[in-house]
Amino acid sequence: MIRQSLKFRKAITGVCVLSLVLFVFLILNKNHTNEDIVNNLNIQKQADQRFVVPSYEENYVKIVKMQSDLNNQAENDSTKKELLETRSHIEQLEKKIALLEGRIPQKYPDVTYLGHKERKRILVTGGAGFVGSHLVDILMTQGHEVIVVDNFFTGRKRNVEHWFGHRNFEMIHHDIVNPLYVEADEIYHLASPASPPHYMQNPVKTIKTNTLGTINMLGLARRVGAKILIASTSEVYGDPMVHPQPESYWGHVNPIGPRACYDEGKRVAETLAYSYAKQENVSVRVARIFNTYGPRMHVSDGRVVSNFIMQALQNLTITVYGNGKQTRSFCYVSDLVDGLLSLMQSSYTLPVNIGNPVEHTIEVPGCRSTVSTSAAVEDDPSGAGQNIAVAKAHLHWSPKVTLKDGLQRTIDYFKEELSRKTFYNNQTYMDVNIKPHK
Numbered sequence: 001m002i003r004q005s006l007k008f009r010k011a012i013t014g015v016c017v018l019s020l021v022l023f024v025f026l027i028l029n030k031n032h033t034n035e036d037i038v039n040n041l042n043i044q045k046q047a048d049q050r051f052v053v054p055s056y057e058e059n060y061v062k063i064v065k066m067q068s069d070l071n072n073q074a075e076n077d078s079t080k081k082e083l084l085e086t087r088s089h090i091e092q093l094e095k096k097i098a099l100l101e102g103r104i105p106q107k108y109p110d111v112t113y114l115g116h117k118e119r120k121r122i123l124v125t126g127g128a129g130f131v132g133s134h135l136v137d138i139l140m141t142q143g144h145e146v147i148v149v150d151n152f153f154t155g156r157k158r159n160v161e162h163w164f165g166h167r168n169f170e171m172i173h174h175d176i177v178n179p180l181y182v183e184a185d186e187i188y189h190l191a192s193p194a195s196p197p198h199y200m201q202n203p204v205k206t207i208k209t210n211t212l213g214t215i216n217m218l219g220l221a222r223r224v225g226a227k228i229l230i231a232s233t234s235e236v237y238g239d240p241m242v243h244p245q246p247e248s249y250w251g252h253v254n255p256i257g258p259r260a261c262y263d264e265g266k267r268v269a270e271t272l273a274y275s276y277a278k279q280e281n282v283s284v285r286v287a288r289i290f291n292t293y294g295p296r297m298h299v300s301d302g303r304v305v306s307n308f309i310m311q312a313l314q315n316l317t318i319t320v321y322g323n324g325k326q327t328r329s330f331c332y333v334s335d336l337v338d339g340l341l342s343l344m345q346s347s348y349t350l351p352v353n354i355g356n357p358v359e360h361t362i363e364v365p366g367c368r369s370t371v372s373t374s375a376a377v378e379d380d381p382s383g384a385g386q387n388i389a390v391a392k393a394h395l396h397w398s399p400k401v402t403l404k405d406g407l408q409r410t411i412d413y414f415k416e417e418l419s420r421k422t423f424y425n426n427q428t429y430m431d432v433n434i435k436p437h438k
């Protein structure tokens, strides 16, 4: 009985131990499975997140965002392009401004200050031409207000551009064949082509300029009470029968020859001047200008001095028209301008010869260049050498520059003209050398 009870107890104890071991095993096994499940769930979640199918709204938002990104990108590109274009445009404008600023003188030639009582308003017709521009320089440096009127047939802006922007300077592009309404105290009426090939190129226009143009200027002088100086010419003497010619000589002009448009045009201009003086009480001065030369002559002026210099500088044949025995006197431009200023200020009202009295033949003996002679030009005056007794007596004027000095200055000028490579590379106006007037 006791033995049976012991066996029963052992069996019960064994069952209990086995149950305990099983229980522990189960518990351990259960914990392990939970961790795996959690891990598996996480992996699954991640996978789900990776392969999640977006909703329609999400897709729409995404597409809109992409489009806006693309638009922004395109806008950025076009803005960049516009910026580049604007930058290059600005660069071009800056270059232009620099160029234009270069053409506006920073510093003008010295100008005397005149009070309002002494300062005159002076109109110069043909003021951008060879003679006119030198006259303008002197009037400006004297401190007057100068109005230049030019149709630029033979005149050039370049001749007066060193005054552009100056408060005393004004330029009007105008053909004096049409009336002009400005205020002026004095008028220097120089507008007309003066070189034979130029004035013969359009003879009707030359006559109009010297007749209608002169009437317009005399009318203006009458209206505003201005004193007027008419630029006449030695050509009013035509092919003269008297040498040298005094002002009292009436001349020898072919009224229907090739030069008549100029010769007769200027004769009528003189007649008009004295008619306005007599009838309308206009204060007139008449200068009979002889051959003049100097800087600012056009390279294709066509007169003998510019032709010979240009031909010699370029090793071209010197063209002597006729036998070269005809004579001329040559006045340097600054002397002529002094003569015109003196005449305007004087009280002498009859015509005055202004030129250099020393006569020279046109032939060029001993010239190193090839010289060609040709038939004489029709109606070419055989001689033009003036008597300047009137100018000496009434204006106390006589020319000062020798032919040698004047020619040297003119040769230097033409050399510079020939060396010009482009339109802008000769910006010499900053150092324009203006001869001070006495």
Ligand SMILES: O=c1ccn([C@@H]2O[C@H](COP(=O)(O)OP(=O)(O)O[C@H]3OC[C@@H](O)[C@H](O)[C@H]3O)[C@@H](O)[C@H]2O)c(=O)[nH]1
Pocket: 194, 195, 196, 232, 233, 234, 235, 289, 290, 291, 292, 302, 303, 304, 305, 307, 308, 319, 320, 321, 322, 326, 328, 362, 377, 380, 381, 384
């Ligand atoms: O290449 C040339 C040019 C001109 N000549 C001659 O040189 C002489 C002077 O002729 P220019 O052309 O210089 O001038 P002109 O004397 O004929 O007229 C000038 O005179 C006075 C001014 O007032 C006038 O405006 C201008 O016409 C003329 O005999 C002419 O035939 C040449 O032998 N070769």
